[in-house]
Amino acid sequence: MSRTPSRQDFDTYMIPTYAPQDAIIVRGKGSRVWDQDDNEYVDFAGGIAVNALGHAHPELLEALKTQADKVWHVSNVFTNEPALKLARALVDLTFADKVFLCQSGTEANEAAFKLARRYAHDRFGEDKYGIVSFRQSFHGRSFFTVSVGGQEKYSNGFGPKPAGIEHGVFNDLESARALINDKTCAVVVEPVQGEGGVRPATQAFLEGLRQLCDEHDALLIFDEVQCGMGRTGDLYAYMQYDVVPDILTSAKAIGGGFPLAAMLTTSDVAEAFQPGVHGSTYGGNPLAAAVGYAAVSCIATPEVLEGVAERSRLFREHLERLNQQYDIFSDVRGAGLLLGAELKGALKGRARDVMKAAMDQQLMMLVAGTDVLRFAPSLIIEPKDIEDGMMRLEKAIKTLL
Structure with a gap:
């Protein structure tokens, strides 16, 4: 039992739902991580927008260690102090009156879609259950959420899909208008599509969706699993749009690396969920909630939030420099520290090749489809880490040209 695990163990013992990189990461600090051979990597992936405060942040570590000495789990038969503190903080910081705590973006979206249908059922009758989503969206991996998501490659092959789900064209208000009617219970949209x-x-798109929902007594759901919590x-992104x-729904960064998610809503909508209607065994777990409260408290500060714009500017400047030299990007887009660089020319369709080459240069990267390099680093990544990471990305690109 003391043998050191290897990458081969994944292929031997794990169900192959993933194809992880060869390196096994064993420790991290800030925006740097180290593998089993003590090779150092710059982290531009952030655990897929999860590690908003980097690795081993002292305030998150202290929160976890303190709570670990108290109580780990009590189930939803009881409540606990960390969960109540976190819920109140989220209410105080947002439009919401009520919070449902869970473990993942999938769980948060599953709860949101169920709540929307139950609310419509109770208020307007059983025929009002339609959900309008958008192509290329991503809302989770349960059968319900993956069906609401707008990428058939994730939902096909599992039998009949839940009824009443339609997909419009993202950023095309007329496409949405053609689908939304009095049988629509909810419209769900990512303010910034991540996986898509x-x-x-x-x-205009988000304002239009708000108006259409109001006209048809439908609920507007923002999936901010990836773009929320300071990114x-x-x-949250809705604050920028003032919609x-x-x-x-919130997950990923809300736990700073600890599995945690939340669904936020108003008191009026929340009334549709009464005891026994929905639940989560680990939802509001004291360990997760304690870390989440520390993460939210750190992120929701002017120092962190205002620093995102400067770091975003540095990323864009480096990407522009790379594009001027190698002419490889057709577009650099996104918001804050959720950025995408769309590949063209010799690298078009080769995003995963770039990601692999970057790993060879000791840079952790993400992709969004076959053509887009995705950047979702720590919100407090140091400028030196950005510079070093971009130098490594350039070396990776040069090996492919």
Whole structure:
């Protein structure tokens, strides 16, 4: 039992739902991590927008260690202090009146979609259950959430899909207008599509969706699992657009690396969920909630939020320099520290090749589809780490040209 695990163990013992890189990361500090051979990597991936405060942040570590000496789990038969503190903080910081705590973006979105349907059922009758989503969206991996998501490659092959789900064209208000009617219970949208290519919504699109939902007594759901919790430079992206949803889902960065998620809504909508209607065994777990409260408290500060814009500028400047030299990007887009660089020319369709080459240069990267390099680093990444990482990215690109 004391044998050191190897990458081969993944292929031997794990169900192959992933194809991880060869390196096994064993420790991290800030925006640097080290593998089993003590090779150092710059982290531009942030655990897929999860490690908003980097690795081993002292305030998160202290929160975890302190809570670990108290109580780890009590189930939803009881409540606990960290969960109550976190819920109150989220209410105080947002439009919401009520919070449902869970473990993942999938769970948060599953709860949101169920809540929307239950609310409509109770208020308007059983025929009002339609959900309008958008192509290339991503809302989770449960069968319900993956069906609401707008990428059939994730939902096909599992039998009949849940009824009443339609997909419009992102940023095309007329496409949405054609689908939304009095049988629609909810419209769900990512203010910045993440997996779908790092595409920000336009102001007119989100404002139009809000108006259409109001006209048809439908709820507007913002999926801010990836773009929320400081990543755009505001605590949540809806604040930048000044468009307030009825339900908001939050995960990833909200736990700073500890599995945690939340669904936020108003008191009126929340009334549709009564005891026994929905739940999560680990939801509001004291360890997760304690770390989450520390993470939210750190992120929701002017120092962190205002620093996102400067770091975003540095990333864009480096990407522009690379593009001027190698002419490889057709577009650099996104918001704050959720950025996408769309590849063209010799690298078009080769995003995963770039990611692999970057790993060879000791840089951790993400992609969004076959053509887009995705950047979702720590919100407090040091400028020196950005510079070093971009030097490594340039070396990786040169090996492919």
